Amino acid sequence: MRRREDPGRRWGVLADDVTGACDVAAELRAVGLEVAVVLGVPDVEHLPRDVDVIVVGLGTRTAPRERAVAETLTAARALPAAGHGRWYQKYCSTFDSTDDGMIGPVADALLAEAALHGSAGTPATPHADRTVYRGHLFVGDRLLSESSLASHPLTPMTDSDLVRVLSRQTEHPVGSIPLRTVHAGPAAVAAELAAAPRHVLLDALDDADLDVLAAALHPDDGPAPHRLAGGGAGLMTAFGRRIPRAARAAVDGPAASEGPGIVLVGSASDRTRAQLDAVGGPTTTIDAHAAVADPATEAERVLDVVAGLLADGRRPVVSASHDPAAIAQAQAAHGTEVAAAAVEDVLARVARHAVERLGVRRLLVAGGESSGAVARGLGLRALRLTERVDPGVAWAVGVTDSGIPVAVLLKSGNFGGVDLFERAWGCAP
Known part of the structure; x- marks a missing residue:
């Protein structure tokens, strides 16, 4: 018999970025849970009390260690006040983190805070075609180090051995549990965890493997091992499949007002480029040089184009440049981080003014950093998940800091079907 969930032990997910x-919220919603996403370090007084899972979307993936640790701990300490005292450390399914990165330091800080003796997790996320075998991370049929993530501008992943990667971020020992143990069942995994080092990375190829890991880490018929669970959306979704459904009606969030939609693109991933190509029609491209020089003026230029398209009954698409030569030139002139931040600033300004001045009420945003910038630009603090469109991709509703209800779809650059930019509008709130 499945045990009743202790309200004080509901899950609180600490995610390192908005997308x-x-x-993870989209996948938990798909298994029937009520989920709220809180953006940024939460204010205890405004945390929802009527959902199964709270997911906190921080901006710590590429942050300095000290800031990443401080913001994660502040968020973690707030969650128990809303009845969500069981933490999950959510990081990218491609383990995005440099040697100076934050996965190891954040795990160590959370272990100390909760007086746990170790962590156990996996970035394996089958819906995104991320798997782990013999401690190595695969993207599709390629090792992580042979995928496009090897040349990521901020977190180049040139090593597929997760034990090696994590060992460079923590002074504590790191081990792994192989697939043969996972296939032996939850008891075998639990037994190996009991003798494992402080940090353990887990092999998994599919949802069945993740269900075994979830049962081993938090069994129904006994005390849970004293380990912090973490990883990609896949393992947290396996925990979600084990959460008893609340005996109450579904929770309604704010409804988005009637109004047009807009697509905002900051990602340069291959999938996002394919999605842009599938849309066809004109795309307004942000000039990175102009964005660095005067983001307000560049945003106004873009808004003039957007206003004209809306007046013609068309759905505007605004994007960072995808021209390799233009990107290289902007990065050489201003630096990679400065150029990227300036473009994100323009996207955020366009989003805010499009909502407040042009009546836009639905925004589809592609790219992790861009989604965070747009959410901050709109002043969104919390979102209620509504409709899952694709694996890892869902619409949500929230209220801007100027009191306007909007619907947003904030997606990782690599996620969503090729036709997402057209198909998503059919189920927008």
């Missing part, structure tokens, strides 16, 4: 938060 990662929306990814």
Whole structure:
């Protein structure tokens, strides 16, 4: 018999970026749970009390260690006040993190805070074609180090051995549990966990493997091992499949007002480029040089184009440049981080003014950093998940800091079908 869930032990997910938060929230919503996404370090007084899972979307993936640790701990300490005292450390399904990165330091800080003796997790996320075998991370049929993530501008992943990667981020020992143990069942995994090092990375190829890991880490018929669970959306979704459904009506969030939609693109991933190509029609491209020089003026230029398209009954698409030569030139002139931040600033300004001045009420945003910038630009603090469109991709509703209800779809650059930019509008709130 499945045990009743202790309200004080509901899950609180600590995600290192906004699209990662929306990814796991979309999958939890798909298994029938009520989920709220809180953006940024939460205010205890405004945390929802009527959902199964709270997902906190931080902006710590590429943050300095000290800031990543401080913001994660502040968020973690707030969650028990809303009855969500069981933590899950959500990081990217491609383990995005440099040697100076935050996965190891954040795990160590959470272990100390909760007086746990170790962590156990996996970035394996079958819906995103991320798997782990013999401690190595695969993207599709390629090792992580042979995928496009090897040349990521901020977190180049050139090592597929997760034990090696995590060992460079923590002074504590790191081990792994192989697939043969997972296939032996939850008891075998639990037994190996009992003798494992402080940090353990887990092999998994599919949802059945993740269900075994979830049962081993938090069994129904006994005390849970004293380990912090973490990883991609896949393992947290396996925990979600084990959560008893609340005996109450579904929770309604704010409804988005009637109004047009807009697509905002900051990602340069291959999948996002394919989605842009599938849309066809004109795309307004942000000039990175102009964005660095004067983001307000560049945003106004873009808004003039957007206003004209809306007046013609068309759905505007605004994007960072995908021209390799233009990107290289902007990065060489201003630096990679400065150029990227300026473009994100323009996207955020366009989003805010499109909502407040042009009546836009639905925004589809592609790219993790861009989604965070747009959410901050709109002043969104919390979202209620509504409709899952694709694996890891869902619409949500929230209220801007100027009191306007909007619907947003905040997606990782690599997620969603090729036709997402057209198909998503059919189920927008």
